[in-house]
Amino acid sequence: MTIRTPRLVLRPVRPEDDLPAMHRIMRQPRAMAYWSTPPHANEDETREWLANMADIPAALGEDFIVELEDRVIGKAGFYRFPDLGYLFDPDVWGQGLAREAVEAVVARGFAVHRLPRVQADVDPRNKASIRLLERLGFVETHRQARTWLVGEEWCDSVYFALTPEAWDQRTA
Ligand SMILES: CC(C)(COP(=O)(O)OP(=O)(O)OC[C@H]1O[C@@H](n2cnc3c(N)ncnc32)[C@H](O)[C@@H]1OP(=O)(O)O)[C@@H](O)C(=O)NCCC(=O)NCCS
Structure with a gap:
């Protein structure tokens, strides 16, 4: 499945082709x-x-790899529904x-996958x-301390959610 937006192409991952750009x-x-x-720390981690x-x-x-003018600039999607994840090259921030x-993956999440929330x-x-x-x-629903141990550092979480109803109102 490929999604096209005004500037971007979102497409399925091609692990070997996408390795250099995603590792960078x-x-x-x-x-x-x-x-x-x-x-x-190394390409094997990105390969996995x-x-x-x-x-x-x-x-x-x-989940989708995102391309701008045929160049891989990041990823966006749902590793598991309804949890959204995205990561982009600092060069294009x-x-x-x-x-x-x-926006494109959320729209598809509601329209095609009929998710009750994202x-x-x-x-x-x-x-x-x-x-x-x-x-x-999206609106904040709650916060929790010390949810992720990243390396040696405990990090906190703030959780956000969006319903199809709020999405429809926004795009109406
Ligand atoms: C989060 C991330 C995707 C945002 O990318 P980006 O290219 O800056 O996003 P956009 O250009 O679409 O901008 C998003 C909004 O954030 C604002 N913004 C960008 N950097 C900001 C900063 N440091 N502080 C406050 N606002 C900021 C932008 O102005 C924009 O708001 P606007 O629409 O009102 O102008 C990017 O920083 C990233 O890939 N980070 C690393 C991975 C990550 O953290 N992913 C999220 C995990 S939950």
Whole structure:
């Protein structure tokens, strides 16, 4: 399944082809500052991560590699419904591309997969991610301390959710 937005192509992962570009993103401390794991130390870590993405059972999730002008710039989708996840190359941050991609997968989540809600688990320090979700109409539901042990550091979570009703109102 391929999704096209005004600037982007979202398509299924091709693990070997996507390895160099995704590793270049996932080895960067800046890109991984609020991820659930430390930056990838070597290509094998990214290879395993891509293999997991390729193995998502269609009934349980749907995740996409995102391309801008034939270049891989990140990923967006549901590793498991209804949990949203996205990660983009710092070189392209701040142009609304993440928002464009996330908007497309959320729209598909509601329209095609008929999800009763979409949710996200964000590090409270991740201002860009929180802003992106709020701009799409997500609302904070609750917070929890010490949810992820990333390397040696415990990180907290703020949870966001969006219902199809709120989404329809926003796009009406
Ligand atoms: C979160 C992430 C996808 C946002 O990417 P981005 O390219 O900055 O996103 P966009 O350009 O679509 O901008 C999203 C909004 O955040 C705002 N924003 C960007 N950086 C910000 C910052 N450091 N502080 C506050 N707001 C910020 C933008 O201005 C924009 O708001 P606007 O629509 O009101 O202008 C990107 O930072 C990323 O990939 N981070 C690493 C992975 C990650 O943390 N994923 C989320 C896990 S929950």
